[in-house]
Amino acid sequence: MKTDFKFSNLLGTVYRKGNLLFTPDGTCLLSPVGNRVTVFDLVHNTSYTLPFSHRTNIDRLDLSPKGNLLLTVDETGRAILTNFQRRIAIHHFSFKGRVTALKFSPSGRHFAVGVGRRLQIWQTPSTPGTETNGEIEFAPFVLHRDLAAHFDSISNIEWSSDSRFLLTASRDLTSRVWSLDPEDGFEPTTLSGHRQGVITAHFDANQDKIYTVSQDGALFRWEYVAKKDPETDEEISEPRWRIVKKNFFMQNDAKVNCATFHAASNLLVVGFSNGLFGLYDLPEFNMIHLLSVSQSNIDVVTINQSGEWLAFGSAKHGQLLVWEWQSESYILKQQGHLDSMNSLVYSPDGQKIVTTADDGKIKVWDVKSGFCIVTFTEHTSGVTACQFAKKGSVLFTSSLDGSIRAWDLIRYRNFRTFTAPSRLSFSSLAVDPSGEVVCAGSPDSFDIHVWSVQTGQLLDQLSGHEGPVSALGFATDGNHLVSGSWDHTVRIWSIFGRTQTSEPLQLMSDVLSVAFRPDGLQVAASTLDGQLSFWSVNDAVQQGGVDGRRDVSGGRKVADRTTAANAAGTKAFNRVTYSADGSCILAGGNSKYICLYDVGTGSLIKKYTVSVNTSLDGTQEYLNSRKLTEAGPTDLIDETGEASDKEDRIDRTLPGAKRGDAGARTTRPEVRVTSVDFAPTGRAFCxxxxxxxxxYSLDDDFVFDPFDLDITITPSTILATLEAARDAAAANTVDDENTFLKALVMAFRLNESKVLRAVYEAIPPSDIPHVVRSVPTVYLPRLLRFVAHAADETPHLEFNLMWIESLFSCHGRYFKDNSGTFAPELRAVQRAVDDIRENLKRLTEKNLYDLNYLLSKPVLADNKPSSAMLAVTTGEAEEGDDQMADADADDEEGEWVGLE
Known part of the structure; x- marks a missing residue:
């Protein structure tokens, strides 16, 4: 099994904090998600996460006007410069202070940064590969100007359209106008008059007006005019920036949290603290829309370059919205879980991931697009476990509200609810592979409850455990049920036998998780002392064990007095799962590490780091002693009372809460892994x-992975062999040295995707059975996987199906005997065939509807053209063209009824 899994995408969270950003073409939206950046393609309805990560949460990000350079800055002022198109981090830099505003100039030559109360203007680094004075070089960060005049932090920076002037808004109640370079007759200008901190300041399209918006809801319009005498209308002072008009957003007690201005269309968008946003037309201050898009604060708002799409972000609820104001419709509406996730599971086809959380919601995520496609909210308490039936699109979930619910993922509805005779909260769940029986365990009861899915009736309560049942799992054959409990035992039940017997397996500590190997012959159990135990199902003998305490421990919390190796809270695996072939086991716990073990040898194969974000507890190996004071760590000291605004000084959070959104006072969120699961294909895990x-997925596109390679196999020799095979086939001669089989085997040994695709598509359809029949068995899994991917990616429908048919006709017995080894490949083929069937079904249904509609309508009306008109229409047409002329005249005179 391959183990070089790489991070590929981040789902489940769409926005954390910071500013949102549209790409210059307006089709993609960049959102900071913790210490990473997620890009949402709004046209193709997909999302991906950039591969780099910061050490703390991202505060600010901006793109150059060309869209090739992305600059992201985290909470500590550390910046990463990225080539956005290639998704490669180019340079790391520190601004030595918290950055509160960031903006590239329209010319792209400079960018301005607000570091506290200072305004710094930097030269934009040149993109690697560009020529300067005939040489290719990379210019790092070069400071152009460093200005200081504000008395508080800068909240927003705006450039003029010619990149000569800058406009800054600050919390010191003022805005200031700066110049990029010193100019004759220009002095930096201060715009004062607001009573609360200025949130944003903008030039209009002609740069003769300035709009400033403050937190108390005041909008001031400034113009460069001279003061006039009201009686004589004569200028009595020098021209300067003056307040021409004042407008106010009347929103009772709500404050303005964010605002942005689109100069080309004079649109002002304002987000309020009560979840409302307003769209105004300036300078007349006409309100176009006033809508509620969130139940909490709107923290950030932005508008794309064309002025059509508005993007809103709410950090408290993790909401991200893109709204088209002209059609009043949502382009994007996504929200993550409000609370910590408890469990997840892949769908049988590997196309969806289901997550459950303490907020009582169940979310279904599409793996390809990265979007949440449906959210179920019927549970009234935290959802603790989820499981798919092996056949069909049926999902089962257990909750602390005392119910087990069955969901139909085709119609997206809850069609069955199971409850116990007494009020219990369920924490574990298992579903029979046939989907006939569902079992659940509870921390309130020591029994295992068994229901019938068809009738919804409680069939049995399995007794035997002497402690709460913490984990359940069915074997793939459905004959055995395994349960783990806090009574230090794992029991294997035969619930479909004549006598419902259980085989207890004694362990040394509380059982946290259990899992069946895919072949159903082995059980893995994780216990509270950090041990992994492997037991044989047939003879109840322990086959191996792993001491994982040293592997899983890592990372210190800010309040820890001991090192991570001596901390007791990170010494166990909360969830274990087998790989598709059963050779490896994946384990995760309250730690920043996910461990992959080899089951046969018990050795650690690889450790995957979940996060390096130091904004979370448990990610640092060594603590900074300078942050330890007599009052405790500085990160845990409550500084709420020192805020300047009364609204910010009020602390409504719960002391000591570690989970949920109420943990902001005395604790920080801790890094932990609550659940892991392998994809059915074995090519990814989440x-x-x-x-x-x-x-995390296996990325084959950029990895050179040859198989049994020697010096004679190169792309040129493979193509030469292919050409010789074509010539031999055209001449109907038999050449044992140059055949399609030899070219195909050489391509598999080189394992270069483009060469392999060229050889595969060059083989004539009539030779496919002969080639497949002679393929060595060592290349069969690679060929099967390649054909499955080709059927999913290429348009050669019949050609790919002929390969699949030949493979199973010639080597079906071999695949059946090794079904456990070839499980990922067989699932990939099954998914490809299902997709082809669904596409053909959809196409035939559409054609059937179109044909029925056309047959039900008359083609031409009854009014036929006269012969005189026909003669005029056809002119000097020859006799052989009479029929065509008739048809043309009918088209002109007759009324055509039907589809255009």
Whole structure:
């Protein structure tokens, strides 16, 4: 099994904090998600996460006008410069202070940064590969100007359209006008008059007006005019920037949290603290829309370059919205879980991931697009476990509200609810592979409850455990049920036998998780002392064990007095799962590490780091002693009472709360992995963590992975062999040295995707059975996987199906005997065939509707053209063209009824 899994995407969280950003073409939206950046393609309805990560949460980000350079800055002022198109980090830099505003100039030559109360103007680094004075070089960060005049932090920076002037808004109640370079007759100008901090300041399209918006809801319009005498209308002073008009957003007690201005269309968008946003037309201050898009604060708002789409972000609820104001419709509406995720599961086809959380919601995420496609809210308390039935699109979930619910993922509805005779909260769940029986365990009862899915009736309560049942799992054959309990035992039940017997397996500590190997012959159990135990199902003998305490421990919390190796809270695995072939086991716990073990040898194969975000507890190996004071760590000291605004000084959070959104007072969120699961294809796995839903996958596109390679196999020799095979086939001669089989085997040994695709598509359809029949068995899994991907990606429908048919006709017995080894490949083929069937079904249904509609309508009306008109229409047409002329005249005179 391959183990070089790489981070590929982040789901489950769409926005954390910071500013949102549209790309210059307006089709993509960049959102900071913790210490990473997620890009949402609004046209193709997909999302991806950039591969780099910061050490703390991202505060600010901006793109150059050309869209090739992305600059992201975290909470500590550390910046990463990225080539956005290639997704490669170019340079790391520190601004030595918290950055509160960031903006590239329209010319792209400079960018301005607000570091506290200072305004710094930097030269934009040249993109690697560009020529300067005939030489290719990379210019790092060069400071152009460093200005200081504000008395508080800068909240917003705006450039003029010619990149000569800058406009800054600050919390010191003023805005200031700066010049990029010293100019004759220009002095930096201060615009004062607001009673609360200025949130944003903007030039209009002609740069003769300035609009400033403050937190108390005041909008001032400034113009460069001279003061006039009201009686004589004569200028009595020098021209300067003056307040021409004052407008106010009347929103009772709500404050303005964010605002942005689109100069080309004179649109002002304002987000309020009560979840409302307003769209205003300036300078007349006409309100176009006033809508509620969130139940909490709107923290950031932005508008794309064309002025059509508005993007809103709410950090408290993790909401991200893109709204088209002209059609009043949502382009994007996504929201993550409000609370920590408890469990996750892949759908049988590997196309969806289901997550459950303490907020009582169940979310279904599409793996390809990265979007949440449906959210279920019927549970009234935290959802603790989820499981798919092996056949069909049926999902089962358990909750602390005392119910087990069954969901139909085709119609997206809850069609069955199971409850116990007494009020219990359920924490574990298992579903029979046939989907006939569902079992659940509870921390309030020591029994296992068994229901019938068809009738919804409680069939049995399995007794035997002497402590709460913490984990359940069914074997793939459905004959055995395994349960783990806090009574230090794992029991294997035969619930479909004549006598419902259980085989107890004694362990040394509380059982946290259990899992069946895919072949159903082995059980893995994780216990509270950090041990992994492997037991044989047939003879109840322990086959191996792993001491994982040293592997899983890592990372110190800010309040820890001991090192991570001596901390007791990170010494166990909360969830374990087998790989598709059963050779490896994946384990995750309250730690920043996910461990992959080899089951046969018990050795650690690889450790995957969940997060390096130091904004979370448990990610640092060494603590900074300078942050330890007599009052405790500085990160845990409550500084709420020192805020300048009364609204910010009020602390409504709960002391000591570590989970949910009430943990801002005395604790910080801790890094932990609550659940892990392998994809059915074995090519990816996902983990539910504090950061979100992390997906790791095998990336084959950029990795050179040859198989049994020697010096004679090169792309040129493979193509030469292919040409010789074509010539031999055209001449109907048999050449044992140059055949399509030899070219195909050489391509598999080189394992270069483009060469392999060229050889594969060059083989004539009539030779496919002969080639497949002679393929060595060592290349069969690679060929099967390649054909499955080709059927999913290429348009050669019949050609790919002929390969699949030949493979199973010639080597079906071999695949059946090794079904456990070839499980990922067989699932990939099944998914490809299902997609082809669904596409053909959809196409035939559409054609059937179109044909029925056309047959039900008359083609031409009854009014036929006269012969005189026909003669005029056809002119000097020859006799052989009479029929065509008739048809043309009918088209002109007759009324055509039907589809255009």
């Amino acid at each position: 983990a539910a963590s504090t950061e979100g839903l992390l997906i």
